[in-house]
Amino acid sequence: MPSNSKPKLATLWLSGCSGCHMSLLDNDEALLDLAKNIQLVYGPLVDTKAFPENVDITLIEGAVANYEQAAFLKEVRKHSKILIALGDCAVTGNVPALRNTIKDSANAVLQRAFVENSDKQPLIPTDVPKLLRKVYPLHEVVKVDHYIPGCPPPAGNIAYVLTELLAGKIPIMENKSKYG
Amino acid sequence: MSSKRLNFCWGVKKLKPADIIHLAETELDAHRSYKYRINVCCSSGCIPFGALKVLKAFEEAVKEFGVQKECKVARTGCIGTCSVGPAVMVEPGDYLYQSVTPEKARQIVRDHVVLGLPVKEMLYGNKAYFEKQHRLVMKNAGKIDPYRIEDYIAAGGYSALVKCLLRMSPKEVIDEVWLSGLRGRGGAGFKTGQKWTFVARAHRSPKYIVANLDEGDPGVFANRTLAEADPHAIIEGMLIAAYATEANKGYIYIRAEYPLAVETLKKALDRARAMNLVGQNILETNFSFDIELRLGAGAFVAGEETAILASVEGNRANPRPRPPYPAASGLWKSPTLIDNVETLANIPQIISHGGLWFSKIGSPTCTGTKCFSLTGKVKNPGLIEIPMGITLREVIFDIGGGPPDNKKFKAVLVGGPSGGCLPETMLDLPIDYESLTKAGAIMGSGGIVVIDEDSCMVDTAKFFIDFCVDESCGKCTPCRVGLHKIQETYTRIMDGEGKPEDLDFLRSISSYIQDASLCGLGQTAPNPVLTTLRYFGKEYNEHIVDKKCVAGKCSFKHQVKEDEL
Amino acid sequence: MTTKTVSLKIDGHDISVQEGTSILEAAIENGIDIPHLCFLEGLTKTGACRLCLVELKGQAKLFASCSTPVSDGMEVITDSVKLKEYRKKTIQLLLSERTHVCSVCVANKNCELQALADKLGVDHVAYEREWTGEKVDSSHPFLVIDRNRCILCTRCVRVCDEVEGVHALDLKLRGKDSQIIVDFDDSWANSTSCTSCRKCAKVCPVGAIYVEGEPLSQTKDRNIANFVLSRRKK
Ligand SMILES: Cc1cc2nc3c(=O)[nH]c(=O)nc-3n(C[C@H](O)[C@H](O)[C@H](O)COP(=O)(O)O)c2cc1C
Ligand code: SF4
Ligand code: SF4
Ligand code: FES
Numbered sequence: 001m002p003s004n005s006k007p008k009l010a011t012l013w014l015s016g017c018s019g020c021h022m023s024l025l026d027n028d029e030a031l032l033d034l035a036k037n038i039q040l041v042y043g044p045l046v047d048t049k050a051f052p053e054n055v056d057i058t059l060i061e062g063a064v065a066n067y068e069q070a071a072f073l074k075e076v077r078k079h080s081k082i083l084i085a086l087g088d089c090a091v092t093g094n095v096p097a098l099r100n101t102i103k104d105s106a107n108a109v110l111q112r113a114f115v116e117n118s119d120k121q122p123l124i125p126t127d128v129p130k131l132l133r134k135v136y137p138l139h140e141v142v143k144v145d146h147y148i149p150g151c152p153p154p155a156g157n158i159a160y161v162l163t164e165l166l167a168g169k170i171p172i173m174e175n176k177s178k179y180g
Numbered sequence: 181m182s183s184k185r186l187n188f189c190w191g192v193k194k195l196k197p198a199d200i201i202h203l204a205e206t207e208l209d210a211h212r213s214y215k216y217r218i219n220v221c222c223s224s225g226c227i228p229f230g231a232l233k234v235l236k237a238f239e240e241a242v243k244e245f246g247v248q249k250e251c252k253v254a255r256t257g258c259i260g261t262c263s264v265g266p267a268v269m270v271e272p273g274d275y276l277y278q279s280v281t282p283e284k285a286r287q288i289v290r291d292h293v294v295l296g297l298p299v300k301e302m303l304y305g306n307k308a309y310f311e312k313q314h315r316l317v318m319k320n321a322g323k324i325d326p327y328r329i330e331d332y333i334a335a336g337g338y339s340a341l342v343k344c345l346l347r348m349s350p351k352e353v354i355d356e357v358w359l360s361g362l363r364g365r366g367g368a369g370f371k372t373g374q375k376w377t378f379v380a381r382a383h384r385s386p387k388y389i390v391a392n393l394d395e396g397d398p399g400v401f402a403n404r405t406l407a408e409a410d411p412h413a414i415i416e417g418m419l420i421a422a423y424a425t426e427a428n429k430g431y432i433y434i435r436a437e438y439p440l441a442v443e444t445l446k447k448a449l450d451r452a453r454a455m456n457l458v459g460q461n462i463l464e465t466n467f468s469f470d471i472e473l474r475l476g477a478g479a480f481v482a483g484e485e486t487a488i489l490a491s492v493e494g495n496r497a498n499p500r501p502r503p504p505y506p507a508a509s510g511l512w513k514s515p516t517l518i519d520n521v522e523t524l525a526n527i528p529q530i531i532s533h534g535g536l537w538f539s540k541i542g543s544p545t546c547t548g549t550k551c552f553s554l555t556g557k558v559k560n561p562g563l564i565e566i567p568m569g570i571t572l573r574e575v576i577f578d579i580g581g582g583p584p585d586n587k588k589f590k591a592v593l594v595g596g597p598s599g600g601c602l603p604e605t606m607l608d609l610p611i612d613y614e615s616l617t618k619a620g621a622i623m624g625s626g627g628i629v630v631i632d633e634d635s636c637m638v639d640t641a642k643f644f645i646d647f648c649v650d651e652s653c654g655k656c657t658p659c660r661v662g663l664h665k666i667q668e669t670y671t672r673i674m675d676g677e678g679k680p681e682d683l684d685f686l687r688s689i690s691s692y693i694q695d696a697s698l699c700g701l702g703q704t705a706p707n708p709v710l711t712t713l714r715y716f717g718k719e720y721n722e723h724i725v726d727k728k729c730v731a732g733k734c735s736f737k738h739q740v741k742e743d744e745l
Numbered sequence: 746m747t748t749k750t751v752s753l754k755i756d757g758h759d760i761s762v763q764e765g766t767s768i769l770e771a772a773i774e775n776g777i778d779i780p781h782l783c784f785l786e787g788l789t790k791t792g793a794c795r796l797c798l799v800e801l802k803g804q805a806k807l808f809a810s811c812s813t814p815v816s817d818g819m820e821v822i823t824d825s826v827k828l829k830e831y832r833k834k835t836i837q838l839l840l841s842e843r844t845h846v847c848s849v850c851v852a853n854k855n856c857e858l859q860a861l862a863d864k865l866g867v868d869h870v871a872y873e874r875e876w877t878g879e880k881v882d883s884s885h886p887f888l889v890i891d892r893n894r895c896i897l898c899t900r901c902v903r904v905c906d907e908v909e910g911v912h913a914l915d916l917k918l919r920g921k922d923s924q925i926i927v928d929f930d931d932s933w934a935n936s937t938s939c940t941s942c943r944k945c946a947k948v949c950p951v952g953a954i955y956v957e958g959e960p961l962s963q964t965k966d967r968n969i970a971n972f973v974l975s976r977r978k979k
Contacts (some may be wrong), residue, residue, distance in 0.1 A: 088848055091869050092840075093876075101844055101878035101893070134876075139869060147868035151848035174866030179859050180847025479919070496916065501792030501812040654897065654916075654923035655793045661838035664921050665872050692834050695807050695827075696795045 004039070007056040007166060011043030011086075012076060014069045015096040015135065016062030019152040020087035021045070024059070026155035034159070037166055051075060057082045057165060059158075063089040063096040064136045068129035077142040082165060085138045086158065088151040088179060097135040106131035146171060150178045195456040196464045197342045200333060207334035216251040216293050218242075219269040219322055220280075223258040223408040224401070224440050225563070226265035230281070234266045237282035241289035251293045254331075257409020259322035260313075261304055262562040269322055276304040309560050312578050314567040316541065316549045317525045321409035326444050329451040332412040338457060340531035341416050344423050345465050348531075353424035354380060357527065359535030361547035366392055366483070366520030367595070367624050367700070369546075369613035375517065378507035379425040382515035387427040390488055390511070390518045391418055393434040393441070396480030397596030398647060400627040402551040403521050405563045407434070407441040410525065411448035415458065415471060417524030420531060422469040425517055430471040431492050432521070435478040445473055480597070480651035483625070484699045485518045487653065498653045499699035520625065522551055543569025546612035550623070556593075556630035557583040566611065573607040576630055587632040591640070591716070595624030597647040598704035600711035601631070601640060620711040622704055636733035637716040638723050641708045642670040648705040659702030662693040666709060676736030678724035686713060753819040768810035768821055769797050779823050780832055780861055782839075782950055783898040784811035787970030788907055794898055796835050796861070799823050807831075829865070836862050841872040842921070843879075844893040845951075852952025855961040858896060859951075882927070884934035887957045888946060890925065895953040897923055901945035908970050913939040925953075944969055 013021065021044060025031065041052045043059075051072075058080040064070050077083055088094035099105035110131065115122040138144050146165070148157050157176060164171040195203075211217070220235040238253045259267040264278035270288065275298050277288060284302060291297045315321070324331035332338070344353050358373030379387060391414060395403040407414060418430050434442055449471055452458040460468045474492050476482045482497035489510050491497040510516020526548060530538045539547045546568040552575070555561045559581030566575060572592055576582060583589050591601045594611075600621030602609070609615050613623050631640060649667050654660045666689060669682050690706035697703045713720060722728045727736050749764040755777050762771040767790065772779050781797040784790060792809040799810045802820035807828075810821070822828070839858060847853050861867075879892040899916065902925065906912040913936055917926045928936045946954045947966040956964050966972075 085869065088846075092846070093874065094846055094848055097874075097876065098844075098846060098849075100874075100876035103878075137869070139871075140873065144869070149868055172866065173868040175864055177863045177866055177868045179862055180850065180853040180856075481919075501790070501809055503814065649920060652920040654918075654920040655791070656795050657793070657835050657838050657896075658795055660897070660921055660923070661842045662834075665838070665841075668873065689834070692831055696798055696831050696835070698792055698795065698809070 006037060006039045008041045008052065008054065009038040009162075010041050010051065010055045010058045010076075010080070011045065012058060012060040012062075012073075013044045014060060014062030014073070014090070015065040016087060016089040017095075018044070018061070020059075020061035020090075023087075023150075023152035023155050024158050027159050028155075030155075030159050034162060051079055053079050055080045057084065057162070059084050059086045060090050060138055061086045063093045064132065064138065064141050065096050066129040066131050070132065070136075070141055073138065073141055082145045083138075083142065084146045084148060084161065085144045086148050087153050088149055090138045091147050091149045092179075093135050093137045094151060097137070100134050106133055147173070147177075151180050154178060194464055197346055200338050200342050200463070203330065204333045204336070204339070207330045211252070211334060214250060214252040216247075217271040218251060218253045218288070218293075219256040219259065219271065220253065221257065221259045221265065221267045221269075221322055222255045223405055224438075225258055225262035225405070226267055227440070229265035229279070231266035233282050234268065234280050234285050237285035238268075238289060241286040242293070244286070245289055245294050247289070247293055251289070254325045255327065256324060257321045257326050258318070258405040258563055260315075260318070260563055260565075261309065261560070263560060264304065267304070267322075270298070271323075273298075277302045278304040306560060306581070308578055308581070309562075309564075312566065312570060312574050313564055314541065314549050315565050316529065317406065317413070317522055317551060318409065318563070318565045319529075320413065321405070324410065326409055326411055327447055329412060329448065329455060329457075332410070336532065337412050337528070338416055340528035341419050341423075341457070342463065343531055344420055345463060345467060350380060350424045350426060353420060353531065356531060356535040357424070360526075360530045360538035361535075361545075362523065362526055362530060362538065363546065363613065364520055365522035365526075365550060365625070366485075367622060369623055372519065372523055375507060375519070376421065376425055378505070379427070379515050379517040382508060384515055385426075386429060386514050387425060388511040388514055388516040389418055389421055389425070389427045389430040390492060390516060391430065391432040391521050391524055392483060392485070392488060392518055393432055393438075393521045394476055394480075394483030394488060395435065395438075395625060396478065396483045396651070397625055397627050399555050399629060400553045400596055400625055402553050402563060402626040404438050404441045406522060406525055406551065407438070408444050411445045412452065413525040413528060414445070414521045415448060415452055417519075417521075417527035418471060419458070419462070419469055420527050421517060421519065421524060423467055427469065427517060430469060431474045431511075432471060433474045433476055433482075433488050433492060435482075436475040437478045442473065442475065449473065479653070480647075481653045481699070481701050484701060486699070488518060489516065498655050499701075501698060522626070542567045543610060543612050545614060550611065550626060552626045552628045554580050554628050554630070556628075557587060557589075557632035557634075558630045559584045568612050569610045571608050571610055572602065572628075575611065575628060576607065580630060583630065583632040587634060589630065590633050590635060591631040591637060591712075593621075593627070593629040593631065593640070593644075593708070595622035595704075595707070596627040597644040597651075598622065598701065598707050599624050599627065600707045601637060601715065602711065603715040606715070620707060620714060622707065634731055636729050636731035637712045637719045638670065638673060638729070639731070639733045641712040642667070642674065644708040645670060645705070648701065652701060652705075653699075656696075656698040656702060658693045658696040659698070659705065662689055662697075663702070663705055665689060666693075666706070673720070673723050674729075674734040674736070676727045676734075678720075680724060682724065683713065683717075683720055751815045751817050751819075753815050753817070753821065755821040756823050762815055764815075766815050768799060768808070768813050768815055768819075770811075771815050772810065772821075772823065777823065779810050780865065781811055782857060782861070782896065783900065785900050785904075785948055785967065785970055787972075787974045788900060788903040788948075791899060791903070794835065794839075794896070796832055798828060798831060800825055800828065833865055833867050836865060836867045837870045837872055839896050840867070840870045841874045843875055843877045843895065845874075850894065850952045851955045852894070852961050855965055856952060857950035879924075882933050883957065884932040885936075885939070885941070886934075887959075888933055888939075888941065888943065888954065889957050890927070890933065890954050892924055892953065894951050895925055896951055897925075898950055899925075900948040900950065901925060901954055904944045904948045904970055908973050909940060909942050909944050911938050911940055911942075914945060
């Protein structure tokens, strides 16, 4: 297959620990098969600055915690045919969203990180992107087409969903999905 | 009440059946010796208007004019015109005075009693209010002194019990109730005769009866009014039910927020007990049945039949799954009959006049009458009793007089917080269990709230969802969490953050809650949501798409979500 | 005592069980799986979670299989499209109600709620989560209650009352505000009735009550109520 007619895959890393990407890489030699059938056009694994247009499948790791991410996610949605929430942070909010259990959490976490825990120059920096009031899972911000929960999601589940989608089928998560 | 005084009064130690008839005659003679009788409504509706002062003024005026011998002043229950209290009825002729003050009381005694000239300008002028009503359960209300068992007996009270004890077998009593077609007035409309049969067939003792006077629906006061006006009708109904089902012990479950009703029932029970009508060997027969009051803490869900059982037993008022039904396993796992107090209050008359007579009142599938608290935007709110089968239009416009101040009628909520909001086009619906259910409403325990053009239907639905969220017992997932999700969706819509897909969400979660909830609260709570969506869908769209509220109730205060998401 | 047997059909399978058995028990006995949470063998059936709902042929209503006794000729359907959808809704509502973060929960991999979510394919929660921040009570020497994970199944309340015979645990408030309390809403350390028997931790389907420092795989014992009660009968 000529590379420009192969489906385009992008991956995205929002507020997450990169574990989901690690899990994707955990597919080891299966990745080689996958690589034959797709072109990887964007992500932490690729050196591209702007999000490309007409992406077929976008895998997104991490929750939405700040305005920058929210805006970017909306852009990504516009350019992605299929958008997949990858891992518990993207699906539920998970650990980043634990701050939702405290009052005025955006300020509280900044205070804790940059003031209470700093031994030198306690100061909230002005150049961190502005935090949202709450941390959101992807589907509370944009429409999400498929979900692969797990912390991290099992490598096999990622491969399964991608394979099914590339084959034009709808993945079924019954008895497969895995939280935590 | 000392039995000494009884002995003194009636010359008997323990009343026997014949004494009831004798007592009724003596009492009637006493009544006849008065030329006039002034009934002053002193129920919870009229007391805030100063009814007790008016009562005192009448007593003083009668003394002042020296007509004590001709004119009896009686403290009674609800006369029915709660919005223009204190209401006073002068007999003979049923002259109904409205908004009586102590000064006016004196004038009424002077002009009407002494001079024989009714005070025309103070009379309640609205004939239509009573024309379409049919006072059956409330026939004694406003006519007898609820504190005097003698008044009740004079009005024919306890004669049905006597008839049962002397001349009917338990089975014949149940047959009569079957024949009457009476259906439960607590909401579900289950055939009373059927329920009694189940309990009668359970061959285990002890058996219990619980009279349901929880009445947790906001703005509904029909049961309270009944208990305040005619407590003995409830007691007699219970006694007959006990006789028919061979029950041993009864409880009247009443919310503690009804102090006057509690006191009235307590006094009534004491008197009935003192007169050998409640307790061991009633009227010197071998029928025994004691009745106790149980005060509830006023949770809406406590009115649900399995929750009421838990509460009477002293536990948290949580519903439990059925089967087993209370008729098989109720209080302390014994067969238990649970009936609404209005259902029970119908019984004495069914026994006295026969089931056939009763079955001719109302509509064929829904016999008898039903008491409603008519409230909201109507000219004549109050406690009404109507024959089953008349239309909502008749109730709202003929009896209620329609919305005041020339406002346009918009909707009517039938069946309390989990009822349905019906539009103008549904007003010709006859009031019976099936028609209401088909339209998406329920009979409930007797609330009709009229809504005019000033109200927003989205806001109205939210109001009732808020109520059900607060009142959900929290036991089962659909009701506890699902209703909360509905509530959040409404808050968003009213804050201007509604999305078109919210409507589908509301519909689908509503049917899930209806189907999956454990008890009637959850199963009916989405009714206001579904009916407003069905009949007032346009308003939802205006809120969501145009961010507009025709009634101007919704603030849309977060036009843009704080997070700009 | 002779007990009658009752014949019924579950998903087309012919089954006979003793009279008085619930549909769910009959299904379990015969290897048919109906998802359930609040039910625990040996404890009173409360029909609270509504996960075990089934359809009965000829009836419009749904029935909680855990609390509905079998009857002759009954035809039970456990896996209709509607039931599947409703189960997913129930699980999602439970997951959204409080704070469930499996990855950092003591019950991760030993949680009945998590297992059901996975099994039923609840790959996300369509409802906004509440993210409650109730204080965790770890005052007891080793029993901990984290109410943010509680799904109000009341297994703990029932096991404490019906098996241990103590009734140290109960519920306060109602609706979504309901909470499990110890004694009269005291901290666990101050409880005068709790015998520290751990039964609550053994039966809690999630990670709401647990024994500090002990892996939940070791604590959990779904059979405890049944075991104790059957010993007592002997
Ligand atoms: C949430 C809920 C609240 C109820 N409240 C009342 C009530 O206040 N009074 C009442 O009589 N019945 C109430 N009921 C109905 C009772 O469960 C029961 O059906 C009724 O008392 C039976 O009496 P009946 O056959 O005479 O109607 C309620 C039901 C539900 C589900
Ligand atoms: S439907 Fe609501 S009130 Fe009824 S049991 Fe369930 S939570 Fe309680
Ligand atoms: S603490 Fe555990 S066992 Fe108790 S009600 Fe909550 S989830 Fe159920
Ligand atoms: S297991 Fe049956 S309702 Fe919870």
